[in-house]
Amino acid sequence: MNKNAFSVCRLDTIQPYKPSNQVAWFVPPESMPLKLDWNESPLPPAPSVMVAVKKFLEHPNALNWYPDANSHDLRTKLAEHWKIPEECVQTYCGSDSALHAAARIFTRLGDRVLMVSPTYDNFRIYALEAQCAVTLDGPKDIYTLRGDELAALVEKHHPQLVYLSNPNNPTGWLVPENEVVEVANRFPKTMFIVDEAYAEYSNVTVIPDAVQMPNLVAFRTFSKAYGLAGLRVGYIIGSPGNIEFLNLIRNGKNVSMIGQVAAMAALADGDYLKKSLERVRAGQRVLESGLTRLGIPFRASPANFVLVKFDDAKRIQDALADLLIYVRPMSHLPGMTGYLRITLGDETQMTRFVAALEKVL
DSSP states (O other): OOTTSOOSSSGGGOOOOOOOOOGGGGSOGGGOOEEESSOOOSSOOOHHHHHHHHHHTTSTTTTTSOOOTTOHHHHHHHHHHHTOOGGGEEEESHHHHHHHHHHHHSOOTTOEEEEESSOOTHHHHHHHHTTOEEEEEOOSSTTOOOHHHHHHHHHHHOOSEEEEESSOTTTOOOOOHHHHHHHHHHOTTSEEEEEOTTHHHHOOOOHHHHTTOTTEEEEEESSSTTOOGGGOOEEEEOOHHHHHHHHTTOOTTSSOHHHHHHHHHHHHOHHHHHHHHHHHHHHHHHHHHHHHHHTOOEEOOSSSEEEEEOTTHHHHHHHHHHTTEEEEEOTTSTTOTTEEEEEOOOHHHHHHHHHHHHHHO
């Protein structure tokens, strides 16, 4: 931290979240970089999304007006999609923005926050900013988590709030929705934040219960399966009371109109989403078959990534980058030494990846 900087808080003690670089943006598109490091969709959004965005841009005030602060049409469509009341859903500039708000609304100064770990680290920053005490703890086998293990962690630490990524990034565990709900019911004074960024892939969600329970909230995003990471659209589903509290500090201008229009079009094209998910699973079969043939250990997940283990992971990562293939190292996390996280692509992309991997081994 720059000692010459002016600061009136204790944020200079926080170890920041460290994303991987985005060098793929600086590679000419015609070079066909294979970006497998951020768990984005490997496929573009539905053609109907591009049509809707282009049509919206014909509006004479498309860019100079602020967006609809209430995201009225998008919230209506989300409520219809999930068959829930509209007052149970609110939109944000990506689920990260939603998680940031939740850390401030559902905790008080000094509260303990349990992050079931290893997991998506950004929430740690939000909890520390809210001046909470953050505990990172998880199951003995970090690649599986059961409801009884989750309950034992809550019993052990007595947190005000629990952050659970489900399916988990990066280890891939998946707790069945009934087990999550059972634990939340067992600890009614603890708020359970369930990050469902990858739930389109796993088809497991606590949304039906979140609209009724005061201590359970679900977080969703259009950045993964729907292919809209660049437009930053996410949403929260919870009880009307919880959404009302979140609205106290929500910036109504934080979801662009282009994002709202694109999200509605993506949500409406269920057939395209289904085909995209099928293409990703087909790519996963190609990848896992190739890894098995090469004798390389890996861990599958119900999300859109596979963990692959190497004795010389850094060399493999660098060699792949030389071929314009970018993957995410995981060795900085406890229990994950030697693992690279590979975002799943379709059959063509994964065939290219396996061929490149075989070349650099």
